[in-house]
Amino acid sequence: MGERDITEKTLADYNDVFADIVNVLAFEGKLKMDPKDLCSTSVHSQYKADDNKLHEEERDVVKYWKKYRTNIALCGLENQTKIERNMPFRIIGYDGAAYRSQLLKKRKKIVPVTTFVLYFGTKRRWKKPRSIKELMDIPEELEPYVNDYKINVFEIAWLTEKQLKMFRSDFGIVANFFVQKRKNPNYVPNDTRTIEHVDEVLKLLSVMTGDERYIELRDRKKGKVTNMCEVIQHVMDMGRTEGTREGENRLGQLITKLLEAGRNSDVEIVAKDEEARKRFYKEFGITD
Numbered sequence: 001m002g003e004r005d006i007t008e009k010t011l012a013d014y015n016d017v018f019a020d021i022v023n024v025l026a027f028e029g030k031l032k033m034d035p036k037d038l039c040s041t042s043v044h045s046q047y048k049a050d051d052n053k054l055h056e057e058e059r060d061v062v063k064y065w066k067k068y069r070t071n072i073a074l075c076g077l078e079n080q081t082k083i084e085r086n087m088p089f090r091i092i093g094y095d096g097a098a099y100r101s102q103l104l105k106k107r108k109k110i111v112p113v114t115t116f117v118l119y120f121g122t123k124r125r126w127k128k129p130r131s132i133k134e135l136m137d138i139p140e141e142l143e144p145y146v147n148d149y150k151i152n153v154f155e156i157a158w159l160t161e162k163q164l165k166m167f168r169s170d171f172g173i174v175a176n177f178f179v180q181k182r183k184n185p186n187y188v189p190n191d192t193r194t195i196e197h198v199d200e201v202l203k204l205l206s207v208m209t210g211d212e213r214y215i216e217l218r219d220r221k222k223g224k225v226t227n228m229c230e231v232i233q234h235v236m237d238m239g240r241t242e243g244t245r246e247g248e249n250r251l252g253q254l255i256t257k258l259l260e261a262g263r264n265s266d267v268e269i270v271a272k273d274e275e276a277r278k279r280f281y282k283e284f285g286i287t288d
Contacts, residue, residue, distance in 0.1 A: 010200045010203055010204065011170060011171065011174070011197060011200040011201060011203075011204045012060070012061045012077050012079075012171075013040070013061055013200075014169075014197055014200070015035035015036075015038045015063070016035045016168075016169050016196075017169045017170060017171050017197070018035070018038060018061065018063055018075075018077070019033040019034065019035040019037075019038060019169075020167055020168050020169035020171055020172070021077065021116070021118070021169075021171050022075060022116070023166075024163060024166045024167055025116065025154045025163075026116070026152075028166075029163075029166035033065060037065055037066050037067055038063045038064065038065060038066070039063065039064050039066060040062075040063060040064075041062050041063065041064050041074070060076070060077055060078050060079050061076065061077040062074065062075070062076050062098075063075055064111075074098060074111055074112065074113045074114070075114055075115075075116065076094065076095075076098075076113070076114070076115040076116070077115070077116050077117075077118060078091070078094075078115055078116070078117045078118070079118050079120070080117055080118065080119045080120065080121075081120055081121065081207070081208055082121065083119070083121060083124065083126055083127075083128050084128070085128045085129065085135070086135065087117060087128070087129075087130075087151055087153075088129060088130065088131055088132045088134075088135060088149060088150070088151050089132060089135065091115050091117070091149075091151045092132060092149045094115060095113045095114075095115060098113045099113060114152070115151065115152065116152050116154060117151055117152060117153045117154065118154055118156055119153055119154065119155050119156060119157075120156050120157065120178055120208045121155075121157065122157045122178055122181050122182035122185075123182075125155060125158060126153050126155055130150055130151050130153055131148050131149060131150040131151070132148060132149045133146065133148040156174075156175050156178050156179070157178040157179055157181065157182035158179070158182070159175055159179055163175075164176050164179060169196070170195055170196050170197050170200070170201050172193075173191055173193055173195060173201065173227075173228060174201060174204060174205070176191060177189060177191070177205070177228065178208070181209075184268075187268065188232055188255060188267050188268060188270070189228035189229060189231070189232045190228075190229055190259075190264045190265070190267040190268060191227060191228035191229065192227050192228075192229055192264065193227060193228075194226050194227055195225075195226060195227055195228070195231075198218075198225060198226070199218055202214045202215065202217060202218040202225075202231070203215065203218065205231075206218075211235070213235045214231075214235065217231065217234050217235055220234075229255075229259055229264075229267075232255070233252050233255055233256055233259075250281070250286060251270070251277070253284075253286050254270060254277065254280055254281060254284060254286055255267055255270070257280075257284045257286070258270070258280070266280070
């Protein structure tokens with residue numbers, strides 16, 4: 001598994017975040033999954049194929065949900081930054097391997113397996129197939145005999161404001177970031193909620209945005225940023241080139257001034273409107 005995948009899965013490894021994601025996306029905000037009822041399990045599923053060799057499937061995040069003592073459900077989360085046409089086949093492979101692994105362990109009772117695909121794209125909605133039947137040309141005579149397999153895809157950047165308010169963990173901060181980025185590519189975060197898992201949030205943002213400055217910030221300011229307002233201020237101060245650094249530092253100064261003055265609502269305005277920025281630069285005496 002590559003570094004990109006390892007980075008993607010870290011935040012959801014926390015039980016509070018995992019349960020929060022499932023409660024909001026699957027249970028409409030109802031607190032049915034308790035973090036205390038979750039335990040980590042191997043992301044590897046092993047099985048023997050026709051070649052009699054041991055094969056292994058690896059997933060992003062897997063938890064056992066220990067509910068009602070005997071009823072255990074296995075939930076998986078798969079993170080996606082790009083739309084994958086063949087995702088239904090990939091998921092059926094993962095889920096099938098999970099069942100096969102249970103058979104090899106000779107479990108008396110096979111526990112159910114379900115997978116949630118979290119799609120973080122902001123430019124396009126997931127319009128690719130969500131079932132294996134959509135990906136195949138099936139003769140009409142055989143169609144009734146071919147079993148379908150559907151996947152659960154959640155488009156994070158298209159969550160509603162109502163859904164965003166349901167989150168109780170850091171994932172709510174991350175989800176809000178992508179929703180606002182989808183609506184406005186120049187969005188400057190003004191989220192003052194405290195981040196509990198700072199390191200993991202920064203790594204997730206770095207992977208999903210392709211901006212390595214979030215990782216650089218984690219290394220330079222470890223333990224010194226507590227919310228998205230502080231994160232974005234530091235990121236803007238770390239322009240990748242000298243040409244962009246000057247402009248970003250100036251904007252960073254302005255954002256700092258606005259936040260210190262308690263004018264959080266003006267932060268998004270300066271991100272959208274060049275003329276507004278000029279007025280604010282003048283107001284706060286920020287020069288070129």
